[in-house]
Amino acid sequence: TALSVAEFLAGKASAGSDVTVKGWVRTKKDSKGGFSFINIHDGSCFGTLQVVADNKLPNYDSEVTKLTTGCSIEVFGTVVESQGKGQSFEMQAKELQVLGWVEDPATYPIQPKPHTMEFLRENAHLRPRTNIIGAMTRVRNSLAQAIHRFHHQRGFNWIHTPLITASDAEGAGELFRVSTLDLNNLPRTDKGDIDFSQDFFGKEAFLTVSGQLNVESYCLAMSKVYTFGPTFRAENSNTSRHLAEFWMVEPEVAFAKLPENADLAESMLKYICKAVLDERQDDMAFFAQRVDKTCISRLEQIVEQDFERMEYTDAVNILKNSGKSFEYPVEWGVDLQSEHERYLAEEHVGRPIILMNYPKDIKAFYMRLNDDEKTVAAMDVLAPGIGEIIGGSEREERLDVFDARLNAMDLNKDDYWWYRDLRRYGTVPHSGFGLGFERMVAYATGIKNIRDVIPFPRAPKSAEF
Ligand code: 4AD
Numbered sequence: 001t002a003l004s005v006a007e008f009l010a011g012k013a014s015a016g017s018d019v020t021v022k023g024w025v026r027t028k029k030d031s032k033g034g035f036s037f038i039n040i041h042d043g044s045c046f047g048t049l050q051v052v053a054d055n056k057l058p059n060y061d062s063e064v065t066k067l068t069t070g071c072s073i074e075v076f077g078t079v080v081e082s083q084g085k086g087q088s089f090e091m092q093a094k095e096l097q098v099l100g101w102v103e104d105p106a107t108y109p110i111q112p113k114p115h116t117m118e119f120l121r122e123n124a125h126l127r128p129r130t131n132i133i134g135a136m137t138r139v140r141n142s143l144a145q146a147i148h149r150f151h152h153q154r155g156f157n158w159i160h161t162p163l164i165t166a167s168d169a170e171g172a173g174e175l176f177r178v179s180t181l182d183l184n185n186l187p188r189t190d191k192g193d194i195d196f197s198q199d200f201f202g203k204e205a206f207l208t209v210s211g212q213l214n215v216e217s218y219c220l221a222m223s224k225v226y227t228f229g230p231t232f233r234a235e236n237s238n239t240s241r242h243l244a245e246f247w248m249v250e251p252e253v254a255f256a257k258l259p260e261n262a263d264l265a266e267s268m269l270k271y272i273c274k275a276v277l278d279e280r281q282d283d284m285a286f287f288a289q290r291v292d293k294t295c296i297s298r299l300e301q302i303v304e305q306d307f308e309r310m311e312y313t314d315a316v317n318i319l320k321n322s323g324k325s326f327e328y329p330v331e332w333g334v335d336l337q338s339e340h341e342r343y344l345a346e347e348h349v350g351r352p353i354i355l356m357n358y359p360k361d362i363k364a365f366y367m368r369l370n371d372d373e374k375t376v377a378a379m380d381v382l383a384p385g386i387g388e389i390i391g392g393s394e395r396e397e398r399l400d401v402f403d404a405r406l407n408a409m410d411l412n413k414d415d416y417w418w419y420r421d422l423r424r425y426g427t428v429p430h431s432g433f434g435l436g437f438e439r440m441v442a443y444a445t446g447i448k449n450i451r452d453v454i455p456f457p458r459a460p461k462s463a464e465f
């Protein structure tokens, strides 16, 4: 039988039985008595399988002793209970076949020693072989699967919203343009330069910044829907919290007002954090030991403690009376900066906060105007250690109020004709939010830079792979 490393270490085959395992060499040590210890990984779990190979193997001198980090091998051998501490089972090899050598071991980038995250980013194609990126990948997967389970169990339909779109869903003007350039027949400007303004089959098109507008159309038919896919933002911000391409989870619920929306966000975060704690104890133990010792307790806090709910207006007063000198001063009406969000979540209440009812002037066109006519029914979820991880709102479902808002914001009604139709035909109150998936992965793992929680980061000056 063939086993993964995870299955092997979990004791799926009993001691004494013969099995096959395939993977990559992380380390190899030769002992004087004519035997070697080879540790192999295959991505299935944090742990590695220790293989003991000795000079009874016909290729021991010719191949086994020449193995280096990164070689791929297939081993057939006997399961033995391990004497060494830290692992329960190891393998005594009966046959070892080298599937792929490492061409030049001295220049192989992924050596079994700590590398800087910058160095690993430059080797994004090989970094999944490291402990940290392997662990991050499994945690990321666990979160993604839990997001789908959460919605599926509650009767949500998963909607595959388009990536190429005509609309600026956030109205923030941070769009990447899509064009149909025929490389053999490039359009030219008068000066002879390539005309990059060429449109998408004759119509202006962009990469989507959010699936929300499209998912609203399905919400006003299917009632409970969500989208989970890549989104793109051309904000040229070189920070550890922003990517040009990131994944977003966006549920949208018909007949739901802001308080229910906040409850849904809290339940979802609790569900997915619990899934990681249950499923990825091996990886989380590593993150707690090597990356951020608070990462497990932060996830436990999300699962166990109720989130604080707070009005924007109250938050501003708390910040003004905090006695702290912030880099950006706070007044009613300003957008909160990450330093403010972190003060509120970390120092003031010490747990996640759902901040609600923001001034309308700092929020998107689609958010529902409150009766005070100064604020909109918006909410952000702020988590200690990271700040905003979720942004959402109740949507403006009243056509006249929506049109007045478009007008006031100098947005063109015709650009939103189909979105306005949703308000003309059977409109209902509805709400939704967006979880920045990489912010969530960073939160769970404690990894500081958002570029290290996505397989191939896209940010200013990084799109090589
Ligand atoms: O607050 P945002 O812009 O909200 C929306 O896009 C809404 N359409 C969501 C909705 O109501 N359906 O973005 C949502 C979240 C943020 O809270 C943040 O976590 C994340 O997406 N985010 C980013 N993550 C990585 N890189 C960026 N450049 C991000 N911009 C936003």
Ligand code: MG
Pocket: 388, 390, 391
């Ligand atoms: Mg936001």
